[in-house]
Amino acid sequence: MQEFLSSAMPFLAVALAIVAGLAASWLVRRIVLRLNRKQEALRETSRVARLPLRFALCLIGVRIALAATTNDADWRRTLDHGLVIALVASVAWLAIAVLLIIETLVTTRYRVDVADNRRARRLRTQVILARRIGAALIAIVALGIILLTFPAVQALGAGLLASAGLISIVAGLAAQTSLVNVFAGIQLAFTDAIRVDDVVVVQKEWGRIEEITLTYIVVHIWDDRRLILPSTYFTTTPFENWTRRQSEVMGTVEFDLDWRAPVSAMRAELKRVLAGTELWDQRVGILQITDATAGYVRVRILVSAADSAALFDLRCLIREELVLFLQEKHPTALPHFRVESLPAGIVAPDHRTPTDPHDSQLFTGSLEAVERSKAFSGPGEDVFEDRDKSAASQN
Numbered sequence: 001m002q003e004f005l006s007s008a009m010p011f012l013a014v015a016l017a018i019v020a021g022l023a024a025s026w027l028v029r030r031i032v033l034r035l036n037r038k039q040e041a042l043r044e045t046s047r048v049a050r051l052p053l054r055f056a057l058c059l060i061g062v063r064i065a066l067a068a069t070t071n072d073a074d075w076r077r078t079l080d081h082g083l084v085i086a087l088v089a090s091v092a093w094l095a096i097a098v099l100l101i102i103e104t105l106v107t108t109r110y111r112v113d114v115a116d117n118r119r120a121r122r123l124r125t126q127v128i129l130a131r132r133i134g135a136a137l138i139a140i141v142a143l144g145i146i147l148l149t150f151p152a153v154q155a156l157g158a159g160l161l162a163s164a165g166l167i168s169i170v171a172g173l174a175a176q177t178s179l180v181n182v183f184a185g186i187q188l189a190f191t192d193a194i195r196v197d198d199v200v201v202v203q204k205e206w207g208r209i210e211e212i213t214l215t216y217i218v219v220h221i222w223d224d225r226r227l228i229l230p231s232t233y234f235t236t237t238p239f240e241n242w243t244r245r246q247s248e249v250m251g252t253v254e255f256d257l258d259w260r261a262p263v264s265a266m267r268a269e270l271k272r273v274l275a276g277t278e279l280w281d282q283r284v285g286i287l288q289i290t291d292a293t294a295g296y297v298r299v300r301i302l303v304s305a306a307d308s309a310a311l312f313d314l315r316c317l318i319r320e321e322l323v324l325f326l327q328e329k330h331p332t333a334l335p336h337f338r339v340e341s342l343p344a345g346i347v348a349p350d351h352r353t354p355t356d357p358h359d360s361q362l363f364t365g366s367l368e369a370v371e372r373s374k375a376f377s378g379p380g381e382d383v384f385e386d387r388d389k390s391a392a393s394q395n
Contacts, residue, residue, distance in 0.1 A: 017061030025054040049097035055090040059083055085146050092142035099131045099138075125195040125212055129185065132214060184231035185214045194234060194241060199308045201240035202229065206308075242308050250284055251311045253301040253318050257326070261297050261333040263289060266322060270301060273321045279314040281306045296335060 029050060063083050106127045188194055194217075198209045202219060205227055210220040217234060219227040233239075242249050255261075267287045274280045284304040291298035301318060305311035326333050 017065040018058045021058030021061045022054055024057045025050070028053065048100055049094060052090050052093035052097055056087065056094050059087040059090060063087070081149060084149055088142050088145050088149075092138050095138050096135045099134050103127050103131045124197075126190060128196065129190075129212060129214070133186070136214075180232055182214045182231075184235045185212065185217075188212065188217070188231060188234055198244070199242040201242070202227065202233070202237075248281060248283065248304060248306060249308050249311050250302060250304045251315050253303070253315050253322075254290075255299040255301075255322070256296040256335055257299055257333050258336050259292070259295075259297055261299060261326075262330050263287070263299065265330065266299065266325070269322060269325045270318065273318055274303070277314065277317060279305055279310045279317065281310075295337075 063080065066080065066083075107124050194200065194209055194212070196209050196212060200207065200209060200219065205219070205221050207219045207221040207227065209217065210226070211218040213231075215231060217229050217231055219229065221227055270285065270287050274282075274285045281304055284302055287299060287301050289297055290300040301322075303311075303314055303318065305314050
C-alpha cells in the first residue's frame with residue numbers, strides 16, 4: 001500500500017498543480033477585468049491571453065510538483081526538459097498576448113473618430129508598430145532560449161560566435177532590401193511622417209493610410225482599392241499628406257463663364273449654399289474672378305471643410321447648386337461662342353490707322369523707340385572692328 005501511494009504521489013501532485021494553475025489563471029483574469037471594468041474592449045482582447053496564462057501557470061505548478069515528489073531520475077530529466085521548452089513557449093505566447101492587451105488599452109483610450117485626432121493617430125501608429133517589433137523580438141528570444149536547452153547546441157555556441165561576423169555580413173547582403181524596408185517603417189512610425197488614418201495622395205491616388213507594417217504600408221483608396229507600397233517609398237518619394245498637422249483642408253471650384261456672368265448674384269448664392277450645409281466649417285468661403293481671357297471669365301470659389309471627405313462633398317454640392325442657379329436664373333452667363341457675319345458684297349472695314357509718332361511702341365514705331373532698342377541690343381559690328389584696329393596699331 002505504501003508503495004502504491006509513493007508511486008501515485010507524483011500523479012496526485014501533478015493533478016493538484018494543474019487545478020491550482022487553472023484556479024490562479026481564473027483569479028488573475030478576474031482581477032485584471034475588475035481593475036479595468038470600464039474598458040469594454042479589454043474583455044474581448046483579454047481572451048487571447050487566457051490560454052497562454054493557463055498553460056504557463058499549470059506548467060510551473062507541474063514542474064514544482066515533480067521536483068517535490070520524484071527523485072533525480074533519467075525520465076524526470078527528460079520530462080523536465082520538455083516542460084521547460086513548453087514553459088518558454090507559453091511565456092512567450094503570454095508576453096505577445098500582453099502586448100496586444102496593452103495596445104488595446106492605449107488605442108481605446110485615445111479615440112480617432114473625433115475631429116482633432118492627430119495625437120491619437122500618431123500614438124496609435126507608434127503603439128501598433130512597437131507591438132509588432134516586440135512580438136518579433138520575443139519570438140526570436142524564445143527560440144534562442146529553447147535551442148540553448150539542448151547540449152549539442154550549447155557545444156556549437158563557440159563556433160557560432162566565431163563565425164557570427166561572416167554570417168552577419170552574408171545575411172545583411174542577402175536581406176538588404178528587407179532590412180531597408182524595416183528601418184524605413186520604424187523611421188516613418190517614430191518620426192511622425194505619416195500615421196494610421198492619414199489622408200495622403202500617392203501616385204495620383206487619394207486615400208487613407210490603413211496599415212503600417214515593418215516592410216510595407218497599405219493605402220485605402222477612395223474607391224475601396226488597396227495600394228500596397230514598400231516602406232522605402234514614403235522615405236524616398238515625395239507625397240502629399242493632407243492631415244499632417246491638422247485635418248482641416250481647403251479646395252476650389254472653378255467655372256468658365258461668359259463675360260455677362262452675374263458675379264454679385266453668384267456670390268450671394270454661394271453664401272446661401274454654405275449657410276445651409278453642415279459640410280462647411282465656416283473658415284473660408286469666397287468667390288473671385290481669377291482670369292478673363294479667350295472669351296471667358298474664370299470664376300474661382302475657395303471653400304474649407306473639416307476634413308478631405310467633407311471637402312469633396314462640399315465642392316460637389318457647390319458646383320451642382322451654382323450650375324442649376326445659372327441655368328434657371330442667368331442663362332446668359334453660360335459660355336457662348338460669338339460669330340459675326342456680314343451681308344454679301346460688304347467688305348469688313350480696315351480699322352488700322354497710320355502710325356502716330358507720338359504713340360510709339362517700346363522698341364518700334366518711332367525714332368525714340370529705335371534708339372531705345374539699341375541700348376538693349378549690345379554693341380554693333382563696327383564697335384568690334386574699331387577695337388580690333390586699335391589693338392593692331394598698338395602692337
